[in-house]
Amino acid sequence: MIISSAKPFEEILEMLKNEDDIFVVGCNACAAKIHVGGEPEVLEMCKRLEDAGKHVVGWVIPSAACSVASFDSLVEKNPAIKDAKTILVMACGSGVSIVAGVVDVPVYPSNDTVSLGGRTQGEVVPELCAMCGECKIHYFGSVCPKSLCPKHLLNGPCGGSVNGKCEIDPEKDCAWELICNRLEKIGRLDLLDITWDAEETTEDSV
Ligand code: SF4
Ligand code: SF4
Numbered sequence: 001m002i003i004s005s006a007k008p009f010e011e012i013l014e015m016l017k018n019e020d021d022i023f024v025v026g027c028n029a030c031a032a033k034i035h036v037g038g039e040p041e042v043l044e045m046c047k048r049l050e051d052a053g054k055h056v057v058g059w060v061i062p063s064a065a066c067s068v069a070s071f072d073s074l075v076e077k078n079p080a081i082k083d084a085k086t087i088l089v090m091a092c093g094s095g096v097s098i099v100a101g102v103v104d105v106p107v108y109p110s111n112d113t114v115s116l117g118g119r120t121q122g123e124v125v126p127e128l129c130a131m132c133g134e135c136k137i138h139y140f141g142s143v144c145p146k147s148l149c150p151k152h153l154l155n156g157p158c159g160g161s162v163n164g165k166c167e168i169d170p171e172k173d174c175a176w177e178l179i180c181n182r183l184e185k186i187g188r189l190d191l192l193d194i195t196w197d198a199e200e201t202t203e204d205s206v
Contacts, residue, residue: 001118002030002066002092003126004111006041013052015108016086022049023057023084025074025099027065027091034124036111037065037090045090045110057083065095071102115147139191141182148175156192 016022024042031037039061046056058080062068074081081087086106089096093113100107117126129137130147136154137144146152150168157176160167164177183189 001033001116002094003034003114003117003124004031004036004092005114006036006090006111007109009048012045012088012108012110013049016049016054016088019054019086019106019108021055021057021083021085023078023081023087024049024059025065025087025089025091025095026059026061027089027095028061029064029066031065031091031095031111032061033119037061037095042090045088049088057081065089065091066098068095068098068102074099074102139194140179141186141188141191143175143179143182145175145179148172148178 024045026032026039026042027037031041032039035041042059042061046059049056058078060074060078060081062074062077068074071081081103084103084105086108087099087103088108088110089099090110091099092111093109096107096109115127116129116131117124118128119125127147129144130152132146145154150166151158153176157174158167161174161177162170164174166172166174180189180192183191
């Protein structure tokens with residue numbers, strides 16, 4: 001799941017200051033699940049734009065903004081898009097790009113795309129994968145240091161954590177604290193006996 005956070009409304013208004021006749025495109029996939037692009041958020045956005053003096057010509061929520069086939073597929077859901085002079089997409093950057101590829105008017109993002117994460121037990125979990133293209137997560141108890149450690153350390157903790165919190169971002173748990181706890185839990189602390197070449201991302205047993 002792509003994790004996005006809603007831009008402050010003032011920032012959206014500033015982006016749209018020279019635009020009008022706005023059509024809002026939501027996303028019924030990730031953005032809906034994390035409440036930054038589903039129907040309640042799209043309706044709220046339309047109302048706030050109208051209240052701010054903008055003309056909203058309509059809105060639509062495709063099943064996934066990153067998987068819109070064509071302009072006609074949006075017209076099918078709401079023909080009002082043909083009157084739009086501007087599109088506001090309430091999805092991740094991928095959704096914004098895909099929608100921009102099928103329309104001939106300026107397209108703006110309402111969200112900031114943050115990370116590749118997930119959702120469990122009703123909670124959104126960000127930064128689970130940095131999409132490195134070479135997955136080694138199983139060596140780390142399936143807790144990815146490439147994504148969760150700000151220093152991207154593959155060969156152990158930097159030593160700066162305090163009470164299990166990251167020295168770079170004390171709001172977050174140290175990735176290596178999580179990794180060690182997980183490896184202990186699954187009985188695979190032996191995996192810590194692997195050294196990594198951070199440049200090559202290859203491993204050598206020691
Ligand atoms: S190693 Fe980490 S960043 Fe790379 S693909 Fe696997 S989970 Fe994603
Ligand atoms: S404290 Fe932990 S998560 Fe933070 S930079 Fe150091 S090793 Fe990485």
